[in-house]
Amino acid sequence: MGANTIAAIIVASGRGARAGSHPDGPKQFRRIGDRAVLQRTLEAFAGHGDIASISVVAHPEDRERMAAMLAALACERRIDLVDGGATRQISVHNGLEALAGNAPDIVLIHDGVRPFVSADLISRVIGAVSPSGGALPAIAVPDTLKRGSDGVCVETVDRSGLFAAQTPQGFPFELILDAHRRAQAEQDTPFTDDASIAEWAGIPVALVEGEPDNIKLTTARDLDLADRRLKETDRMIDVRTGNGYDVHQLVPGDHVTLCGVRIDHDQALSGHSDADVGYHALTDALLATCGAGDIGDHFPPSDPQWKGAPSHIFLSKAREIVSQAGGRIMNADISLICEAPKIAPHRTAMRQAIAECLGIDLERVSVKATTNETIGFVGRREGIAAIATASVVYGDVS
Structure with missing residues (x-):
């Protein structure tokens, strides 16, 4: 797309019920290694040379935690806080509307609990965004898929052409903002990610190669494994x-x-x-x-x-x-x-x-x-x- 201004929206307003309760708060504030999950995610985007600004969509109850985290981050990039909503879709919409007054050319939308996103993956997504279409990192499904009913396997699903979607998902800003506005007004069923909103709105979404390490930390076990992984990696020989x-x-x-x-x-x-x-x-x-x-x-x-x-x-x-x-x-x-x-x-x-x-x-x-x-x-x-x-x-x- 040539030279473009690029903004990132980090979605971090969830309560993380599946990860269980913890003194640090929701899972995005849990420490893995020596830093919070969300801080590691922010560092990945703050350290990428193509990202001009970052918006963090957070729960209103987390503003104090977020302020402390951003102060510790010492980032030269502009980082704005935006209040999230009851669903991920509403939260992303809020983040997009907050950018509309100074609209970027491209926006990347990323889950705050995917802290292992690499600079290469961010660059691949940016490079795959076109003036008329978005980009989605994805991993081909490696396992045999089964459909079940009442606890019984009833069908083997053909996995050819099936992919597991990741973030960041990148889009031309105006196109995805318009799609979100339409979905908010016309659709009662919430969408699970932004690529699905783009598909519904008729916006083509290109697949780019995702990364196995770019996992979404969902459960307490996910967090424990990530913590162990980082302690092994960060430990000085x-x-x-x-x-x-x-x-x-x-x-x-x-x-x-x-x-x-x-x-x-x-x-x-x-x-x-x-x-x-x-x-x-x-x-x-x-x-x-x-x-x-x-x-x-x-x-x-x-x-x-x-x-x-x-x-x-x-x-x-x-x-x-x-x-x-x-x-x-x-x-x-x-x-x-x-x-x-x-x-x-x-x-x-x-x-x-x-x-x-x-x-x-x-x-x-x-x-x-x-x-x-x-x-x-x-x-x-x-x-x-x-x-x-x-x-x-x-x-x-x-």
């Missing part, structure tokens, strides 16, 4: 990264233990335990992800029970602390800094030892090594250092 560093002096000896692997060498690492700098650094990295101090807090060198202890004890304890805090170890990375011994021949064994100790897959473990280019205490072969990084996800990651 709590990924934490910890770093650890350790260094031990080299002294005369016949082997070093690095990342759980004994390596024959002409020197040994000096320490209260087996002085495995790789495991010590990784232990600190894991403890850092849940604020559990460092290796010295849990295994003080002043305690004689840890003299000569294998460092896999420390790493296993860190794993246990992380698990008790709700963490799942996703990755462990260790860099060993030494001039000797050569690490490459032992890297696979080191990775396997770490993976087994932490209970993670081998592909989640990395061991690297570098020299210090003969610079400093490492370069002079006076000690070996290690830097470790651990990534842990906390919370339910199932």
Whole structure:
């Protein structure tokens, strides 16, 4: 239709009896996730660049609730409140009449309790409205349909060509306003949606592809399922990264233990335990992800029970602390800094030892090594250092 002004009418005046009573009021004010159903619906339209104005048709009793919601919305779009009527048809008519003084070219009419409408669907409906006809999002009926009588199935209904209607439904404003005025004056039987009024008035309505997620929240179960869905979607994945560093002096000896692997060498690492700098650094990295101090807090060198202890004890304890805090170890990375011994021949064994100790897959473990280019205490072969990084996800990651 070219450049047009587009307004949206959000119908939200119902009492929601099928959803049951709730302290928040009618279902459009019930919270799903962290916000009310209607607020989420309004956000979808307020965030669409083609919508110039929004009218919310609400029950007169809800004006105070609506004022608070609109204040919290902080929307740059113009949003007007219109009093609803006894039926949806009357409510929509009231919304259309309220726009008549500054009539848009196109109007979208949407159920306030369809909060999952997407920007793409809104755009598809707008694009399908023509100067002489409206547009209706719809989903082809997937299930076999049965007609029943007195609790007994009497007929299978051919579902070909049958669709479930959704909103927003879009129309040229003047055409749908005239159709509503005529229906109000001439029809005693209320219509269930605006497309049916358009059909009655001889206005063609194009079908556009709807969306399965664009559901109307009708019952308490619908609201509960939507709440659960949003809490799953909105929940932040709590990924934490910890770093650890350790260094031990080299002294005369016949082997070093690095990342759980004994390596024959002409020197040994000096320490209260087996002085495995790789495991010590990784232990600190894991403890850092849940604020559990460092290796010295849990295994003080002043305690004689840890003299000569294998460092896999420390790493296993860190794993246990992380698990008790709700963490799942996703990755462990260790860099060993030494001039000797050569690490490459032992890297696979080191990775396997770490993976087994932490209970993670081998592909989640990395061991690297570098020299210090003969610079400093490492370069002079006076000690070996290690830097470790651990990534842990906390919370339910199932």
